[in-house]
Amino acid sequence: MWILFTFLAASMQAWRNAFQSKLSKEVSIAGGTLARFLWAGPIAAAYLAGLYLWRPVALPTFTFEFAFYVLGASAMQILATALMVKLFKLKNFAVGAGLAKSEALVAAILGVIFFGTQLSLLGWLGVLIGGLAIFMMGSRQGLKDISLPTALIGLACGTAFALTSLWVREASLSLSLPFPYSAAWVLLLVISIQTLVLLIYLMVKESNTLTMLWHRPKLTFLISTTSCIGSIGWFSAMSLQAVPYVKTLGQVEVFFTLLIAVFWLKEGVKIKDMLGLILIAIAAMLVMWS
Template sequence: MISSPIWLPATLVAGAMQAWRTAVQRRVSDSLSLNGAGLVRYLYGIPFALVLIAAYRLLFPGPLPALHPAFLLFCAVGGLAQIVATNLLISAFRHRNFVVGTAYSKTEAVQGAVLSFFLLGENLSPLSWGGIGCGVAGVMLLSTGGRKMGPMDFLRALGQPAAVAGIASGFFFALTAIGIRRATQAVDTPDPVLAALIVLAVTVPMQTVLQGGWLLWREPGEMRQVFSSWRVSGQVGLLSALGSACWFAGFATAPVALVRIVGQVEVAFTMAFGHFYLREQMQRSEAAGLLLVVAGVVLALAGAL
C-alpha cells in the first residue's frame, strides 16, 4: 500500500546516490580488503546520518516518537543483511567489471517481489509483474558483458563466481529492504521521513559495530588503512547516508517490490558512472539491456497508478 507520493522522488534520488557511492567505493576497494571497503560506508556514514536527523528535527521540531519493542530487532536484521549484501557485491566486482557486478545484484527486484509477497503480504498488479520480468531480462542482458551467449551458455554463466556473488547480493539486499520496512513501521509516527531517518541513525552505528568488530578480530591491521583513506571514504559515507535515507523513506511509504523495481534506474546511473568515472567501455548489448530496464520501470509505474 502506497501511503505517500514521496516514495517516487526518494527512490530516484536513492538510485543516483547509490550508483555514485558504489563507484567511489569500488575505488576504495582497490586499496582495502573486502571487509575494510564494506566498513567505510557505515563508519563514515555515522556523522552524516546524525546530521540528517538533527537538521530534520530543527526544520520540523517535536518530540521523538515512541519505538515498538521489535524496532531494534528489525534494524539489526536489515543492517546485517545489508553488510552481507555489500560484501557480496564488492566480491562480484572483483570477478567482473563494475556494471556487470551491479547488474547481477539487480535481480533483487524479482527476489524482493517474491519475498515481500510471502513475508509482508504485498501484492503487485499484473502490469507491475510484467515490469519486473522486463527489468530482469534487461539486467541479464547487461550481465553478458557484450558477449554473444546462447541459452546454455547463459545457464553456465550463472554458475560463475560473479553471478553467484551478484545474485546472492540481490537476495540479501531484498532482505535488507524488508527488514528496514518493518523497522520504519515500528516507529510510532505518521511522518515517514522522520521514521526513515530514525532507522538510519540507529542502523548505521549497529552496522559499524558489527563489521568493525569483525574487522578488528580478523584483520586488525586493516583498520589503519580504513582511517588513512578518510578523504575518499568520507565521500562514500556521505553518499551512503544520503542514499540510505532516501531508500528508507521509499520503503516506509510504498511496497518493497515497487521501490526496488523503480530503483532499477540505478543501472542507468551505474552505466554512466562506469563509462565516464571508471572509464569502462559500454557495449551495444549493455545499451539494449538498459532500454529493457527502463521499459520495466515504466511498466511497473503504470501498474502502480
C-alpha cells in the same frame, strides 16, 4: 514523492558503487564494507536532528518487533555489501553492480510470500522486465559467460539486499511516527549497529585495514557520504511505497552506473547494454503507472 526519493537513491548509489569499486582494489572486503558506514552515522544523526529542529515530534517507542527488523536489516546489509565488494573483485564494475540488482525480483517474490506485499499486473510485468534487463546486462555473452560462483554470489547479494529493504520497510511501518521521521530513525539505528559491528571485527581481526582506511580519507568519506544520502532516499521511498516497486524503479541506477563506468572508470559498454537500458526504462514506466 517516493519516485523522487528513489531517483535520489539510485544516483547516489551509482556513485557509491563506483568509489567502492575503486577502494576494493586497495583494501579487504571488510574494509570496503566499513567504508560505506564509517562517516554515514554522523550524517544520519545530523539529518534526524535537522528534522526535529524543523518540526519537533514525539520520540519513538521501540518494540521487540522493531528491534528484530532493525537487527535483521543491519546484518543483511553488511552481508550484501560484502558480497557486492566480492563481485567487484570477480567481474568488472558495471557487471558486478548489475548482478546485485536482482534484488528487485527477489524482493517481489519474498514480499508477496512472507510480507503481504500486493502487486498489480502492471507491477509484476515491470518487475519481470526489469529482472530480464539486469540479467541481460550482467552477462557478456549469455549464459555460458556467467560462472556458477559469480551467479551464486550475485543472487545471494540480491537476496541479502532484498531482505534488508523488506525489513527496513517493516521497521519504519512499526514506528508510530509520521514520515520522514520513522525512516530517519531506522536509518540512524541501522547505520550505528553496522558501524559498531564492523569496527569491532576489524579491530580484532584486521587492525591494519583500519590504518589503510585512515590513509584514504577522501575516498572513504566519499563512499560514506554518497552511501548515506542514497540510504536516506531508499529508506524514505520504502516507507512510502512497496519495496518491489521502489527497487524496480531504482534500477535506473544502471544508467548512472554505465555512465560512470564509461567516463570515469574507462570501461566499455556494448550494444546490448543499451537494449538493457531500454527495458529498464519500460520497467520503470510500468511500475510508476501501476
